[in-house]
Amino acid sequence: MKLNLDLLKRLSEAPGIPGWEDRVRELVQAQLEGLVDEVRTDAMGNLIAHKQGAGLRVMVAAHLDEIGFYVRYVDERGFLRVHSAGGFDTRNLFARQVTVHAASGDLPGLMNPSGKPIHISTPEERKKVPEMAEFFVDLGLPAEKVRQQVRVGDPVTLKQEAVRLGDFFTGKAMDDRAAVFVLLEALRRLKGKKIRHDLYAVFTTQEEVGLRGALTGAYGVEPEIGIALDTTLAVDIPEVPPHLAVTEAGKGVGIKVMDASSISQRWLVQEFVALAEEKGIPHQMEVLPLGGTDAGAIQQARAGVPSLTLSIPSRYVHTVTEAVHLRDLEATVALLSAYLSGR
Structure with missing residues (x-):
């Protein structure tokens, strides 16, 4: 078959x-x-x-x-802090699209570590591998809307299309x-x-x-x-x-x-x-x-x-x-x- x-x-x-x-x-x-x-x-x-x-x-x-995350904190500006459920190498978590599965529906988000972009960071800062606690999720929404829709404990998953890649299947x-x-x-x-x-x-x-x-x-x-x-x-x-x-x-x-x-x-x-x-x-x-x-x-x-x-x-x-x-x-x-x- x-x-x-x-x-x-x-x-x-x-x-x-x-x-x-x-x-x-x-x-x-x-x-x-x-x-x-x-x-x-x-x-x-x-x-x-x-x-x-x-x-x-x-x-x-x-x-x-x-492996994924749970929301553990919503800050005053509407950024989400997450707690990992499973083992992650944080080097693989930069600039990722995620989905926050809120009670009101799925919300798209971006995951990044806190810190400066390459344009304004020092060479020493660029070498640092961030800890999981430094990552946050940006939903692109005003803080008030985030607090209305997202609760501590909401699941967060990484987003990626699965595709055929030569003789492999990846996702x-x-x-x-x-x-x-x-x-x-x-x-x-x-x-x-x-x-x-x-x-x-x-x-x-x-x-x-x-x-x-x-x-x-x-x-x-x-x-x-x-x-x-x-x-x-x-x-x-x-x-x-x-x-x-x-x-x-x-x-x-x-x-x-x-x-x-x-x-x-x-x-x-x-x-x-x-x-x-x-x-x-x-x-x-x-x-x-x-x-x-x-x-x-x-x-x-x-x-x-x-x-x-x-x-x-x-x-x-x-x-x-x-x-x-x-x-x-x-x-x-x-x-x-x-x-x-x-x-």
């Missing part, structure tokens, strides 16, 4: 920071119609889709949320909408087919602030095997030595050995490697020094769950230009589908 890149574009551009995943969840739920036997939403906002099978209870998790929130897309595509390929496992596709919440949705989701599902789908570093770019690249874009799905949140179950890693080799699916082994996925929460649920992560290599992670290779998307869909179908 051909990848539905229009769906990936819609997923990327949909806003949904930790704790405010509603719009993304609604988009995903609409896509699940006819693909699974049951859909429900739990107390944490996880969307849990069940496709019946005769084998082990398998939980496949892909998180709905993206905001590919972490983890690319994995949400992979899970939906796998379910589409399994439509009307019997599967060897009892599948729970769980679209989790609040991953970017501590794997929270996956923790409670796994407690409720009680899986016997856990599979997290997420992006990983592909730092195969100029000035980065190969041994630091983690993965390479276009070389296939990453089968994670370990990261900072989990060490994958060894026999499960071996099973996926053998399956990828048997099916001729491009794959690469991954060791990630820092960062984690929902697998870290799933494997610690109840008495413990054998778990691993399938990773989509991504360039420019945690920016609005995250880029995933179409070949890697296809490889991830193919490997996950093959495992679930038993074929």
